[in-house]
Amino acid sequence: MSNTAKRLYYIPYMLWIILFVIAPVALIIYQSFFNLDHQFTLGNYAAYFTSGTYLRMTLNSFWYALIITVATVLISYPAALFLNQLKHKDLWLLLIILPTWINLLLKAYAFIGIFGQNGSVNQFLGFIGIGPKQILFTDFSFIFVATYIEIPFMILPIYNAIAEIDPALLNASRDLGATNWQTLTRVLLPLTRKGVVAGVQAVFIPSLSLFMLTRLIGGNRVITLGTAIEEHFLTTMNWGMGSTIGVILIVMMFLSMALTAERRHKRKGIGTGAKEK
Amino acid sequence: MKKLMSFFIAIVAACLLLTLGVNRLEHAQGDANAKTLNLFNWGDYIDPALLTKFSKETGYKVNYETFDSNEAMLTKIQQGGTSYDLAVPSDYTIEKMKKEHLLLPLDRSKIKGMNNIGKDFLNKSFDPGNRYSIPYFWGTLGIIYNDRYVQADEMQHWSDLWNPKWRHSIMLVDSARDILGLALVKNGDSMNTKSVAQVTRAKDSLDDLAPNVKAIVADEIKMYMIQNEAPLAVTWSGEASEMLANNSHLHYVVPTEGSNLWFDNLVIPKTAKHFKAIYAFLNFMLEPKNAKQNAEYVGYATPNDKAKAMLPKAIRNDKQFYPEPKTIGKLQVYDDLGLKTVGMYNDLFLEFKMHRS
Numbered sequence: 181m182s183n184t185a186k187r188l189y190y191i192p193y194m195l196w197i198i199l200f201v202i203a204p205v206a207l208i209i210y211q212s213f214f215n216l217d218h219q220f221t222l223g224n225y226a227a228y229f230t231s232g233t234y235l236r237m238t239l240n241s242f243w244y245a246l247i248i249t250v251a252t253v254l255i256s257y258p259a260a261l262f263l264n265q266l267k268h269k270d271l272w273l274l275l276i277i278l279p280t281w282i283n284l285l286l287k288a289y290a291f292i293g294i295f296g297q298n299g300s301v302n303q304f305l306g307f308i309g310i311g312p313k314q315i316l317f318t319d320f321s322f323i324f325v326a327t328y329i330e331i332p333f334m335i336l337p338i339y340n341a342i343a344e345i346d347p348a349l350l351n352a353s354r355d356l357g358a359t360n361w362q363t364l365t366r367v368l369l370p371l372t373r374k375g376v377v378a379g380v381q382a383v384f385i386p387s388l389s390l391f392m393l394t395r396l397i398g399g400n401r402v403i404t405l406g407t408a409i410e411e412h413f414l415t416t417m418n419w420g421m422g423s424t425i426g427v428i429l430i431v432m433m434f435l436s437m438a439l440t441a442e443r444r445h446k447r448k449g450i451g452t453g454a455k456e457k
Numbered sequence: 458m459k460k461l462m463s464f465f466i467a468i469v470a471a472c473l474l475l476t477l478g479v480n481r482l483e484h485a486q487g488d489a490n491a492k493t494l495n496l497f498n499w500g501d502y503i504d505p506a507l508l509t510k511f512s513k514e515t516g517y518k519v520n521y522e523t524f525d526s527n528e529a530m531l532t533k534i535q536q537g538g539t540s541y542d543l544a545v546p547s548d549y550t551i552e553k554m555k556k557e558h559l560l561l562p563l564d565r566s567k568i569k570g571m572n573n574i575g576k577d578f579l580n581k582s583f584d585p586g587n588r589y590s591i592p593y594f595w596g597t598l599g600i601i602y603n604d605r606y607v608q609a610d611e612m613q614h615w616s617d618l619w620n621p622k623w624r625h626s627i628m629l630v631d632s633a634r635d636i637l638g639l640a641l642v643k644n645g646d647s648m649n650t651k652s653v654a655q656v657t658r659a660k661d662s663l664d665d666l667a668p669n670v671k672a673i674v675a676d677e678i679k680m681y682m683i684q685n686e687a688p689l690a691v692t693w694s695g696e697a698s699e700m701l702a703n704n705s706h707l708h709y710v711v712p713t714e715g716s717n718l719w720f721d722n723l724v725i726p727k728t729a730k731h732f733k734a735i736y737a738f739l740n741f742m743l744e745p746k747n748a749k750q751n752a753e754y755v756g757y758a759t760p761n762d763k764a765k766a767m768l769p770k771a772i773r774n775d776k777q778f779y780p781e782p783k784t785i786g787k788l789q790v791y792d793d794l795g796l797k798t799v800g801m802y803n804d805l806f807l808e809f810k811m812h813r814s
Contacts, residue, residue, distance in 0.1 A: 415633065417796055
């Protein structure tokens with residue numbers, strides 16, 4: 181096939197990327213340099229970095245996203261390991277993925293019912309004599325629900341990474357005298373690092389800008405950058421400031437991608453390099 | 458592979474059929490195009506039976522499209538894609554639309570029944586002389602309490618919310634103007650102030666209120682209050698009437714020291730096309746009989762005095778939704794403060810939300 185014909189095939193993909201990736205990001209960056217009077221300004225960025233509110237909000241978002249990610253990894257890794265040893269793997273995996281077919285809003289409303297004053301959790305607490313507790317609108321409920329929603333996105337890549345491992349490697353490690361713990365830390369973890377990294381990226385980045393849950397489950401007692409963006413676009417009509425926060429979120433996302441990707445690179449030489457070839 | 462192919466073909470065929478069907482339907486509607494009215498209103502904000510009645514009486518077919526915030530409505534009308542004939546914005550949005558030349562003046566010679574509207578509800582600051590708007594419904598901002606947890610005499614004023622007894626008990630509606638507004642009233646300032654010092658002082662008062670705040674939510678307030686999730690909430694009278702209908706323990710109070718008075722009004726946006734239908738509809742809705750029926754369905758307070766007189770006594774004399782004239786005199790209508798001040802209100806409100814006690 182000639183080179184020009186090959187290039188023709190790229191056109192739809194290039195168009196897609198330009199229209200739906202590059203153009204929107206460029207527009208956001210462009211918008212972020214304008215104030216309410218449509219004048220060019222760096223004021224939005226100055227406002228962001230000098231206002232304690234926005235910086236604190238950024239720290240909050242980061243903090244919550246980190247907790248959610250760590251919690252999902254802690255739950256998903258053993259779950260994925262366990263899944264791989266079951267008989268009907270595919271069926272169980274399907275059951276874990278099933279909740280992602282349901283709309284996020286519906287799941288949030290279901291949790292409102294479960295965690296409410298008259299919800300099943302509080303009824304149980306009352307039954308065993310602890311008495312109803314305030315569960316909705318707390319940090320705990322927000323992190324719990326966010327973790328629940330993100331778990332499938334973490335399990336899938338880890339599960340795939342584990343499934344790819346040659347069982348002979350694990351057997352060899354045991355034959356050569358490694359304890360279970362050593363097999364886990366020296367063989368399994370390095371070999372599944374890629375899956376964990378992919379999972380972390382799929383969970384951490386969207387968690388940075390969760391905003392429906394902050395209101396529905398967190399009762400706006402949990403504030404993340406997503407809340408501020410929504411407000412600037414819908415209520416104050418200050419699209420410049422909203423875009424500025426958007427740009428900062430994008431930069432944060434790139435940073436976290438770069439950070440996690442670099443670690444993988446370093447590891448390549450030690451453990452997984454040979455297998456990838 | 459073969460299976461997959463036939464599956465794809467089935468989907469494509471179904472899509473084509475649906476498109477064809479939609480096209481047909483739109484065509485059928487298009488035939489009666491001259492006899493339609495495009496009404497742009499809040500969701501579930503008119504008695505559907507009235508629309509049918511209107512169509513029967515006049516022959517105009519009503520296309521009812523909905524929006525869920527003034528801002529969303531404004532953007533759609535600015536873009537002008539659809540020819541909306543009538544819209545129902547709130548007070549401060551009318552001021553804004555006037556400034557942006559998005560409204561057409563009313564031809565008063567074609568309107569019958571303007572004198573049915575109470576004097577209290579005409580000639581307001583957002584539209585002096587009602588050149589552009591006819592009041593549709595009105596309401597207030599107030600406190601809802603659950604009599605299982607709160608006595609009536611404990612909750613009569615905004616300042617009662619600050620009582621340490623109500624720790625983690627209050628649900629606030631997620632609206633910067635309304636919540637800062639109640640703190641402004643409590644401090645004795647105007648709800649329309651542009652003074653940074655006064656609004657900052659209101660924000661400081663709200664920070665003191667933070668330990669009592671359980672959550673800052675939107676529409677969900679209705680569900681939570683009906684399910685006895687919280688003893689207290691701050692929200693609008695329209696929402697309140699729906700909650701009261703579903704939970705007999707709930708009561709609504711408009712603090713006598715003042716609160717917000719809001720209006721939703723019928724206006725003709727510049728996108729309007731079917732003027733005969735528009736005036737037929739305006740006159741239809743001004744008729745006391747129809748306004749009464751609508752008020753009973755929607756549950757908001759009607760500005761139509763003659764319609765109000767026809768309402769059952771229990772509704773008409775309900776101080777919760779038709780407060781005493783003395784209280785009405787203290788209520789304040791929101792002005793359009795301009796983007797800068799609105800931004801200031803929202804930034805301070807965001808800071809209040811971030812405040813942790």
